[in-house]
Amino acid sequence: MTELSLKAPAVTKDQDAETTGTREREVFLPRDARRRTPLSTLRERLRWPLGIYTTPVAILIAWEILARAGAVSKTYAPAPTSIVKSAANLWQQGVLGPDLAISLQRAGIGLAIGLTVGIVSGVLGGLLRSGEYLFNGLVQVLNTIPLLAVLPLMIVWFGIDELTKVLLISFGAGVPMYLNLFAAIRGVDQRLIEMARTTGAGTWRLVTRVLVPGALPGFLVGLRFSLAYSVLGLVAAETVNADKGLGFLITQGQTYLQTNQVFVGLVIYSLLGLLADQFVRALERVLLRWRPSYEAS
Amino acid sequence: MSSTIATEPRRQTGVVVEQVVRRFGDRVVLDHLDLTIADEELVILLGPSGCGKSTLLRLLAGLDRPDGGRVEVPARRAIVFQADRLLPWQRVLRNVTLGLHGSDAEQRARDVLAEVGLAGREKAWPKELSGGEAQRVSLARALVSEPELVLLDEPFAALDAITRLRMHDLVRALRTKHQAAMLLVTHDVDEAIALADRIVVMSNGGIGTSHDVHLTAVDREASVAREELRARLLEDLGLAGQH
16 A cells, blocks of 8 residues: 555656656755855845844934934933933043942842852752752742832831842842752753762762752853842832932933933943843853853854 | 661672562562572563563662562662763763762773773763764763673663664673673563573563573574574564564
């Protein structure tokens, strides 16, 4: 049966080919073999001249032109160059520098506390059954509470000073770190753990050579979330009763309709986010060399 | 608990399994099974899939406990699994030294890697190895601890035919250097004939038949005795008349 049905189309195809006389064929050659004229190189360059930054830069240029032409009001969206100018002005007035410093300090302390608590509890929860029972339920509950909804409670408990701001940031950073680290440690391939035990490797070897490296990809995902949420916490904390910091800069700009100043704050926040992302990417390149996707370089 | 994992003074043989029972729910997988393996003997455990071969091997490895009976194995034992189970985040050398301690650990690992034909590949990542190379690393990882018993759970089942034949040669060569009892689980009759000192066929949760193999390397390739043995094994497996 099968042989017959297999043969039949092969025969008809041959007849087809004979009648039409053209059998389509494909030829694969090395890429260098294709002639590269100066024109085609130029065209390729022009299509995406700045890589992934082409679109943002194009938007910035269009924005600048529209602002200069008076198409968008200065109060709504001041030209990018004027935002840069106000940033320079603010820096020279000695406002931006200290504000940035105090914000970075808050973020740094909050992150340090949040990551420490998140990593310690995540490791204990991931490695030990009792650790899981101790932390897991609590963090699952905390995870369902939106970060911004905790703010009023924190103000009642800890006042409107630095403590509330730092704790909000560490809350934002700690919870995702715990959840991702716990899942990463528990997700390490059970067969590898079994294998390690049979080689006679002790608990220390098992942890350092199997569980920790196996959990690293999940840890880095957690770190990325932690950094993002800590910036979110920073924004939320600083817009409430601050007299220093980036959030204060933005609120002040809003109050006096200084849109320039609001944009300066936003740009700095986005730069902080980009920096955090690049930091985690660099970590991934170093720590996850063994992954095939990172071997290409 | 101490009674189940006690280390006792050795008897004369490598492995002693007495009246072992293992159940999974209502299903009795091992039913009062007896098996002994002498020092330096290579026993092949043959049987259709699902007959309890791997269950027995896991009991011998200490990865599982029997529901009844007694299992006695050397404390120094190693396992080669069907998949290579290499740590992808460690280079080849560190994969081999995983269970080793002492200052000579790296040198011993290099020596064993050279024995399995992988000298110079110590710095490779497991992802860069072919299937046969990866399985040779896991063989090296098992042998580096100088075990008295090596358990191999269908170690070459995932390899292509040519690589598998090379691995058979390698196992024979390694046996002359490493004095260890070996138990190799397989469902490949030809693999069993190529390697075994003794072939044990499992059936109904116990050891069905046992065949001592006294053939020269040449006779194992092709001979009347080989074909007779093959026919008897197929009969034991309930496949007689189909070939």
